Amino acid sequence: xxxxxxxxxxxxxxxxxxxKIECRSLDFQATTMFWYxxxxxxxxxxxxxxxxxxKATYEQGVEKDKFLINHASLTLSTLTVTSAHPxxxxxxICSANxxxxxxxxxxxxxxxxxxxx
Amino acid sequence: AQSVTQLDSxxxxxxxxxxxxxxxxxxxVSVYLFWYVQYPNQGLQLLLKYxxxxxxxxxxxxxxxxxxxxxxxxxxRKPSVHISDTAEYFCxxxxxxxxxxxxLIFGQGTELSVKP
Numbered sequence: 694x695x696x697x698x699x700x701x702x703x704x705x706x707x708x709x710x711x712x713k714i715e716c717r718s719l720d721f722q723a724t725t726m727f728w729y730x731x732x733x734x735x736x737x738x739x740x741x742x743x744x745x746x747x748k749a750t751y752e753q754g755v756e757k758d759k760f761l762i763n764h765a766s767l768t769l770s771t772l773t774v775t776s777a778h779p780x781x782x783x784x785x786i787c788s789a790n791x792x793x794x795x796x797x798x799x800x801x802x803x804x805x806x807x808x809x810x
Numbered sequence: 811a812q813s814v815t816q817l818d819s820x821x822x823x824x825x826x827x828x829x830x831x832x833x834x835x836x837x838x839v840s841v842y843l844f845w846y847v848q849y850p851n852q853g854l855q856l857l858l859k860y861x862x863x864x865x866x867x868x869x870x871x872x873x874x875x876x877x878x879x880x881x882x883x884x885x886x887r888k889p890s891v892h893i894s895d896t897a898e899y900f901c902x903x904x905x906x907x908x909x910x911x912x913x914l915i916f917g918q919g920t921e922l923s924v925k926p
Contacts, residue, residue, distance in 0.1 A: 697853075725912060736900065736916045737854075786853050790912040799912060801846075801853040 696720055697789050699802035707810055714772045714805045716787030722767035723789035731784040743770045777809045812837040814903050816917035824925050831886040831920045833901030843884040844902040896924045
């Protein structure tokens, strides 16, 4: 149980285009989802917290207009990288808070590798 | 503010040897502590967690960790490692309170490399 999927697993796009990444909780309802960014050989940096039906809360230094987050249902959150540039190339990981096994338990998706040419 | 420090960026070890990955945290409030493992190009898998109760926590794949409040540490141990344990390990901290929604703060990661 507690499976989180991401789609696509990898994407290559041209500079200036927008890319949407989906994060789904497959067998549970997730009231809260989180989006992280990970550069090679580095740790995960929290970008934003996404609550179903409300606006996302962004961490300091993360551009809200560049990284659009929508949490339209209890099983789906999307991250859209708008007007992507090469510096946005990274590994994006989402996680979902189940509320089971202690409400702080997060389960992570497999990640999406974004490469911007 | 909460923070996590993993003292070793890389830990090479021979197969079947014991290993300890060190993690220290800083927090002005009570914390929850986690260890995650990440295999190349994959997401994170929870190894174990400390929320409350016994300070010795057992997790999956033979790993365990001990919460030491006085030393603000949560070191991860395994008595005998396998080649398949080669991966990146992350220590993370969270803290009670509904307003923060289960936010996790991660350490820098420790690359465990098990050699035959």
